[in-house]
Amino acid sequence: MFYEVIVDISNTEIDKVFDYHAPFDVEVGTRVLVPFGRRQVEGFVVGKKESTDCKYEVKDIISKLDEYPVIMPEMLDLARYMVTKNLRFIDCLRLFVPAKLRGGRVKVLKKNYLCFNTDYTLESALKEVKTSAKAQRAIIIRLQSSGMEGETEINNEYSPSAVKALIEKGILIRITQEENRTPDSMVKELKKVTLTDEQRSAIDAVNSGDPGVYLIHGVTGSGKTEIYMNVIEWALKAGKTAIMLVPEISLTPQMHGIFRARFGDMVSVLHSGLSDGERYDEWRRLLLGQAKVALGARSAIFAPLKNVGVIIIDEEHDGSYVSESNPRYFTSEVAEYRAKYNNAKLILGSATPALETYHKADKGEYKLITLRNRANKKEMPQIETVDMREEIKMGNTGVFSAPLLAALEETLKEGNQAMLFLNRRGYASFVRCRQCGFVPRCPSCDVSLTYHQEDNTLRCHYCGAKYRAIQSCPKCGYTDLKEGKTGTERVVDEVKRMFPEARVLRMDNDTTKTKDSYLEILSEFGKGNADVLVGTQMIAKGHDFKNVTLVGIIDADLSLYYSDYRSSERTFQLITQVAGRAGREQKAGRVIMQTYNPRHYVYSFAKQYDYEGFYSKEINSRELTKYPPFTKIVRLLVLAQEAEDARRGAEMLTAKLATLKTKVKGIRNLQKMTAPIKRLRNFYRYQVVLWIDTDMEEELMPTIYQIANGGNTDKVSVFCEINPQQML
Ligand code: ADP
Ligand code: ZN
Numbered sequence: 221m222f223y224e225v226i227v228d229i230s231n232t233e234i235d236k237v238f239d240y241h242a243p244f245d246v247e248v249g250t251r252v253l254v255p256f257g258r259r260q261v262e263g264f265v266v267g268k269k270e271s272t273d274c275k276y277e278v279k280d281i282i283s284k285l286d287e288y289p290v291i292m293p294e295m296l297d298l299a300r301y302m303v304t305k306n307l308r309f310i311d312c313l314r315l316f317v318p319a320k321l322r323g324g325r326v327k328v329l330k331k332n333y334l335c336f337n338t339d340y341t342l343e344s345a346l347k348e349v350k351t352s353a354k355a356q357r358a359i360i361i362r363l364q365s366s367g368m369e370g371e372t373e374i375n376n377e378y379s380p381s382a383v384k385a386l387i388e389k390g391i392l393i394r395i396t397q398e399e400n401r402t403p404d405s406m407v408k409e410l411k412k413v414t415l416t417d418e419q420r421s422a423i424d425a426v427n428s429g430d431p432g433v434y435l436i437h438g439v440t441g442s443g444k445t446e447i448y449m450n451v452i453e454w455a456l457k458a459g460k461t462a463i464m465l466v467p468e469i470s471l472t473p474q475m476h477g478i479f480r481a482r483f484g485d486m487v488s489v490l491h492s493g494l495s496d497g498e499r500y501d502e503w504r505r506l507l508l509g510q511a512k513v514a515l516g517a518r519s520a521i522f523a524p525l526k527n528v529g530v531i532i533i534d535e536e537h538d539g540s541y542v543s544e545s546n547p548r549y550f551t552s553e554v555a556e557y558r559a560k561y562n563n564a565k566l567i568l569g570s571a572t573p574a575l576e577t578y579h580k581a582d583k584g585e586y587k588l589i590t591l592r593n594r595a596n597k598k599e600m601p602q603i604e605t606v607d608m609r610e611e612i613k614m615g616n617t618g619v620f621s622a623p624l625l626a627a628l629e630e631t632l633k634e635g636n637q638a639m640l641f642l643n644r645r646g647y648a649s650f651v652r653c654r655q656c657g658f659v660p661r662c663p664s665c666d667v668s669l670t671y672h673q674e675d676n677t678l679r680c681h682y683c684g685a686k687y688r689a690i691q692s693c694p695k696c697g698y699t700d701l702k703e704g705k706t707g708t709e710r711v712v713d714e715v716k717r718m719f720p721e722a723r724v725l726r727m728d729n730d731t732t733k734t735k736d737s738y739l740e741i742l743s744e745f746g747k748g749n750a751d752v753l754v755g756t757q758m759i760a761k762g763h764d765f766k767n768v769t770l771v772g773i774i775d776a777d778l779s780l781y782y783s784d785y786r787s788s789e790r791t792f793q794l795i796t797q798v799a800g801r802a803g804r805e806q807k808a809g810r811v812i813m814q815t816y817n818p819r820h821y822v823y824s825f826a827k828q829y830d831y832e833g834f835y836s837k838e839i840n841s842r843e844l845t846k847y848p849p850f851t852k853i854v855r856l857l858v859l860a861q862e863a864e865d866a867r868r869g870a871e872m873l874t875a876k877l878a879t880l881k882t883k884v885k886g887i888r889n890l891q892k893m894t895a896p897i898k899r900l901r902n903f904y905r906y907q908v909v910l911w912i913d914t915d916m917e918e919e920l921m922p923t924i925y926q927i928a929n930g931g932n933t934d935k936v937s938v939f940c941e942i943n944p945q946q947m948l
Pocket of ligand 2: 662663664665680681682683684685901
């Protein structure tokens with residue numbers, strides 16, 4: 221038998237099948253050690269065959285690295301599909317296994333136990349040891365009564381030599397067991413609810429429906445989690461498995477807790493906060509069929525589950541589902557592939573679906589299920605807009621408008637909680653010399669530096685570089701420096717200044733660097749140990765705090781003026797999501813939104829919670845202007861350390877694409893320009909942007925990928941993105 225092996229080296233040149241022979245049988249999907257050139261490397265067996273037409277000498281596989289295949293046949297097919305989307309085979313396979321499995325850097329945890337040998341009685345065992353051997357006698361008494369205990373514990377409590385002597389005498393028997401490392405979760409009570417009519421009909425529609433894609437569009441608080449769990453239950457009853465995806469950030473131990481309360485050990489959780497051991501064990505429990513529900517962030521879509529009955533993507537509009545760094549993939553595409561393969565149902569859920577998703581539902585490609593009411597019948601909180609231009613006219617140039625201040629005061633007085641949302645971290649977006657206009661910029665990136673007060677630094681938000689803050693202008697020495705736009709740090713400062721008694725927490729990238737800090741902040745706030753939570757979009761998602769009666773949106777316009785066709789959509793989503801945090805239980809909530817542009821249509825729709833109205837308007841303008849979903853935007857990003865190399869690289873690609881454009885149908889527009897951020901991490905950036913007809917994507921993309929790959933040299937790298945989430 222001959223085996224086809226993909227070696228575990230990420231290099232386009234050798235990303236192909238190599239034939240090997242083996243003196244033993246190897247199942248497809250097994251990891252193996254093979255000779256490769258003068259080295260030994262790990263690899264994956266991706267196929268077997270009776271004969272080979274190989275021209276070179278076929279070598280033998282050295283050994284198998286695991287006892288069982290780690291890549292299921294379905295995943296091999298998936299990898300073959302992903303390869304057509306311009307990924308390397310090996311990079312796909314790497315996505316499917318825990319990173320530390322490669323190189324044998326994580327192992328099954330084995331624990332030794334000591335058992336009392338029941339051939340002995342207490343008396344006969346004690347007779348075997350001298351009366352002076354106190355430790356041995358004590359261990360015999362202890363284990364004869366307990367039966368079995370951990371060897372380490374007994375060693376520590378008594379003595380390893382006594383244990384050793386007893387094992388040699390045959391009084392104790394050592395057994396080794398595999399242990400699972402279980403990630404922490406919050407212990408949650410199983411909450412029994414009576415389903416609302418809307419929930420019930422949503423569940424029925426899915427459970428009695430055909431395989432395919434379902435979009436559950438339900439307002440915030442409509443109880444979508446309950447729907448998901450019911451559908452998963454139905455899948456488990458039918459002997460199937462389930463994958464549940466949530467954005468990384470909302471995957472707090474809370475969600476894990478809710479799922480564990482409902483499904484017990486059937487749930488396995490996969491996210492970036494796990495230790496290597498935990499990740500490996502959770503993954504292995506799925507592979508071996510010990511767990512049947514995978515709960516996790518984006519990468520859990522690759523969970524090694526067989527016979528998948530349902531895949532759920534919660535908050536489907538969330539940008540974190542798109543992997544924009546290598547390897548690049550769309551979670552929804554992978555999910556659709558796996559759902560089709562398993563004849564399963566794919567459920568996309570959101571209060572604010574991505575326009576492209578809703579458009580598919582609108583056209584009937586997806587089945588649409590709508591929930592208009594909150595599960596507890598609570599009204600959606602009222603959104604009030606404050607015109608900040610009026611505030612300025614009245615002489616208020618502070619962070620808070622008069623209405624927001626008053627509302628904050630009232631909330632604190634009543635002992636309720638407030639959330640203040642601002643999607644900008646740091647203290648001030650930049651500093652500028654009032655005399656000569658000098659603005660400190662990042663030496664490696666083409667952006668200005670953000671002022672952070674907590675450690676008095678200027679930081680680059682793109683490459684992370686940090687510099688000491690300046691007291692005076694390094695150019696002219698002037699000491700009067702103007703601070704740019706307000707960030708979360710300053711909001712905290714202002715709250716403390718206005719309300720010295722208030723307990724304030726901040727949640728953004730800077731305060732959530734460690735594994736548990738995210739959960740700590742949320743649980744402190746949840747327990748009522750703080751009155752105000754200030755944060756970036758991290759606080760917008762999914763949280764359920766019952767005492768929050770006020771949500772303040774400090775600068776609603778922030779995402780509106782990005783030069784990005786999704787800016788209106790993003791703004792609508794953010795406002796709806798943050799607003800949804802207020803008044804979720806008994807207490808009514810209100811939302812105060814500060815804007816310089818109160819008449820913008822996004823705000824009128826957001827205030828009415830009118831997603832459909834917003835959708836109609838937005839989709840019309842996308843159709844008129846030929847933006848996605850009516851076209852695909854393909855960007856080839858060209859990076860090089862020398863500006864000239866990047867420019868020339870982009871020019872060459874443009875020339876090739878221009879030729880292609882004249883030969884085929886479907887390329888509507890072609891542009892070459894510097895990227896919006898001209899330099900990042902010392903790389904100069906150019907972009908070539910193509911608008912292609914949506915129905916020509918399949919046909920055109922392979923050629924476009926080919927051209928893009930052809931642009932790679934030792935000086936120039938080319939990346940190809942489709943409908944990029946962010947055009948930096
Ligand atoms: P969504 O994800 O749609 O925003 P959640 O699933 O977080 O909403 O549910 C919001 C709240 O409503 C949760 O506290 C949940 O326990 C509660 N809930 C869900 N279904 C019901 C129900 N049928 N009756 C009462 N409360 C419910
Ligand atoms: Zn930088």
